[in-house]
Amino acid sequence: DKLVDIKVQESDIFLDPQNYKELFKSLLHIFRNSVDHGIESREERVAKNKSEIAKLKVFFSKDVKNFTINIQDDGKGIDPEEIKIVSKKKFDFEKMSKEEIISLIFEPGLSSKTDVSTVSGRGVGLDAVKEEVERLGGKITVSSKIDEGTLFKIELPMGG
Helix, strand or coil: CCEEEEEECCCCCCCCHHHHHHHHHHCHHHHHHHHHHHCCCHHHHHHCCCCCEEEEEEEEEECCCEEEEEEEECCCCCCHHHHHHHCCCCCCHHHCCHHHHHHHHHCCCCCCCCCCCCCCCCCCCHHHHHHHHHHCCCEEEEEEECCCEEEEEEEEECCC
């Protein structure tokens, strides 16, 4: 029951899709999480003075050696306090920055959903994306602001 306007920026980056096939498949986990975990219900969005229609943007950048895939939503953001609660492993949260705590979403088995749906909640997904990005020699980062949204940045070498 969510309305999402998805925009994919055109790009002049040309790649051999065979080299990135598994990565492209794994990116589905980011889209699922954005819609299921990040984007609020229509009622919540209206109550927060947001548009009833959420925005999900995919845009790209490149330099000589690397290209970056950016996936950004305008949802509720990732709450580090919620990550602390649902983390199955024990971390010294006192010594971790907000960004480090948010990055725990890439840990295997981590899910903020208490119920499993056909869309998400099994704690499998973002760890698979990170694993595939690293297999390709890249890195993935996430930044988030409460009530403003989340941005995933995936930086990869041009060659694949």
